[in-house]
Structure formats: C-alpha cells, structure tokens
Amino acid sequence: MTSRERFLAALHRQPHGRPPVWVMRQAGRYLPEYRALKAKSDFLTMVRTPDLAVEVTLQPLRRFAQLDAAILFSDILVIPEALGVGYQFREAGGIQMQRALSSEADLATLQITGAAGRLQYVYDALKLLRQELKSQKALLGFAGSPWTLACYLLEGGGSEDFPRTKALVKSNPQFLHALLRILTDVVADYLTQQFKAGADAVQIFDSWAGVLSGTDYETFSLRYLRDILAKLPVGAPVIVYAKGKSAQAGALASTGAACLGVDWTMPLSQVRALAGRPICLQGNLDPEFMVGAPALAAQATQAILADNAGDPGHIFNLGHGITPDAKIETMEAVLNTVLAAGV
Secondary structure, eight states: OOHHHHHHHHHTTOOOSSOOBOOSSTTOTTOHHHHHHHTTSOHHHHHHOHHHHHHHHHHHHHHOTTOOEEEOOOOTTHHHHHTTOOEEEOTTSSEEESOOOOSHHHHTTSOOTTTGGGGHHHHHHHHHHHHHHTTTSEEEEEEEOHHHHHHHHHHTBOOSSOHHHHHHHHHOHHHHHHHHHHHHHHHHHHHHHHHHHTOSEEEEEETTGGGOOTTHHIIIIIHHHHHHHHHSOTTOOEEEEETTOGGGHHHHHTTTOSEEEOOTTSOHHHHHHHHOSOOEEEEEEOGGGGGSOHHHHHHHHHHHHHHHTTOSOEEEEESSOOOTTOOHHHHHHHHHHHHTTOO
C-alpha cells in the first residue's frame, strides 16, 4: 500500500495498517533547508511563486521519508488578498492586514468577482506537486474558515482575542453575516479549484473557533462550514480543524466532514464518543513535545496510539502547528514510533 492509499483509506475508515502521518505546518521554520531558502526569498514571495512553494512543500518529505502526505506551502490569508485586502508580517511579529473592515460600505470595496481565480499561483503549485508526488504520497490543500478569515479582516490583523470582532457578534451581526457569506462562497470556489488541481483532500482551519462561545459558534462558524462542504464536489474529503472545540465534536461531525482535526486538549477516545458517528480523527500530539527529548515525545505518541485503540479512522498529527524550535531528532523519534505501530 502506498502512502497515498494509506492516507485515503484512513479518511474513509478502511483498514490500512499503521496510521498515516503528516505534520501541520510542515514547512515549519525548524528545518535548516527552509531557513536557507527564506534567507533568499521572503515568505510572501515563496507563497506566490509556484516553484518556490513546491520546493518548500517537498522539503519535509525529502528529510522524513516516513511522512505519508504533503500539505501545500501557502497561507490562509491569500483569500483576503485576492479580495483586495493584502497582508504582511509585523516587525514585532504577527499579521498586519492592509486595512480593517468596519462597515457595510467596506464590503462594497471588496473585489469579489473572480477572487478565487486570482489565486492561480496556488493551483499551479498543486499541479506541479501532483506531478512530483505522482501516486506515491497524498497531497493536501487548505483554506481558512470564513470565521477565522473574518477575524483577521475585521481586526486588521492578528490578535490574542479579537475584541472588535467579538463586539460585532452582538452589535452588528447583519454586517458580520454579510462578510461571512462572501467568504463562504470564495472559500468553496477556492477549495473546489484545489481539488481540480490535484489535491487528494483539503483541510479547513478554523483556528480562531475558540473566540466564539455557546450558540454563537453554530451561528457564526458551523453553519458556514456546512455551506462550504455542500458546495464542494460530492465525496471530496475534507478535514475540519477547529482549535479549542474538541468538546463540540458532535456539532463538527454534523458538517459532513470526512475527518476532524483534534487539538491536544482531549483524548481521541473522548472525541470519538462525542462525535456521534464513526469518523476519521486527525491528531493529536501536543506540539510542545517536539521541543523536548525524543524519548518523551515517543512515549506520548505511543499513548495517543494506544488511546485510539486501533480504530482505522486515525491520521497521526500534532494538535497544532509545529514550532520553529522543534528538534529534528524528536521529529524522527515520533515518526519512527508511528511507523512501528503497524505493518
């Protein structure tokens, strides 16, 4: 069984031997080859240049043969950029949007028509990757959720708790819903084009799901995730990752996603019990283990595999992105532990 076959089997909860594995934010700044390339080309140039995006995407697979899938090197903020709101990285760290949206009048300035079509460089990179990977490794695309993208657009950049966005939930929900509907249509179009370009599966990152509480999560995020999945090609596998929302696995499973990405705050067995239906789960090693001793990370990996109890619907991953200070030898230990888990 090829890595690609193993990955797709896990998504559909079919027998596949050991769990497939890939690592969120694979390009990660922890690889010396990535840092060498970034010294020559800035992040945004690498994202927008297909050959460079392909190179960064393939670097982890060249170093770690145990990986079963590649995830495209890109950024969730390419969609706001395609809508006419660019982004950059602040000198002190974090994201700075070109401007913040604050009213219905701002929505009229968005370049909605043809927005997904302006991301041809993403599709070109996927096509090149499909040629490179052939049928041996799985290829993943991704996008940010409408809610998470809205957080950046309304706040004007990154934030710890997005106060302006949370205020709009109560003070002007009509404006917020109008923006979310725009983002939903563009994300659905964008992901559809990724499948056409060769992606085997896509992941939707609802990275700021935890900003919403109670029924607001259904109202301002989940309903739009359902709308996106309904617009995608029938049977197209989608992984939904909602950070901080493991306890709402049942609601997340109701979106129709093939797989739920799980952060490290809850054991997989508990998430399965909450999901309410058989479903693939992805996760969920705490990224903090990657900066520590290989033996401890291997032990934590074994515990996750044991907790999963051999359920075929499991893709091993971290519970969030890998950090720049991750140790290569610890990554090797984790991957080898997963590799030893099955035949």
